[in-house]
Amino acid sequence: MVATFKECARFLYPLFKFSLLAVVECCMQRDHLAAMDQSIKLPIGNAPWLLCGSYDETTRKYLQSVKRLVTLCQ
Template sequence: MKANFEDLCVKDKILVSLKRLLNEWNQELDDVTEAEKRTAKGKSMVATFKQCARYLNPLFKFRRKKVLPDNIRQALLLVVECYLKRNYLAGMNHYIKMAIGNAPWPIGVTMVGIHECSACEKIYTNNVAHVMNDRQLASICNQSKD
């Protein structure tokens, strides 16, 4: 974490940025008094931090094992770059595009008559519009749990 950020490879930039963010967040929580941590708001802040750290552990394991897929790595790099530029709105948009994508979602009634509308066939295409809908990633996740 002491190396020049620009000299790091893409994988290390993601790892260092997220670890730095977690460390800063942890330091902020350490500065909070014990009385404030016992309040409902304080308990919620601590619980949110612990949950976030726990949810990021698989990502750090993927990085250490060098099995992080390229599409996820590139999407995370976009999010991290936006975060470093303090462009949080663009970072959030990149994250949402990575997580849920822009594929049409079958919400509500899809077939109301005899004929199917032209938009209905787009709903059932096999094109993956986001990186989280990946069978290879699911198999890697299942292997890491064992």
């Protein structure tokens, strides 16, 4: 479990260049569904064609790490 969270921290480091504020605020309000929605919008914006599974490896790791943290908040 510790290794997983260390891995998440390493993958999330580049995301601090972006705003994670919306995800954190949703988690603090215990609106976990909105937090997941915001975490998906964070790396891809509103481009619907990217939802077809064409994430690159880095984006996939970002999404997975944010999802794990939101799940931990739940």
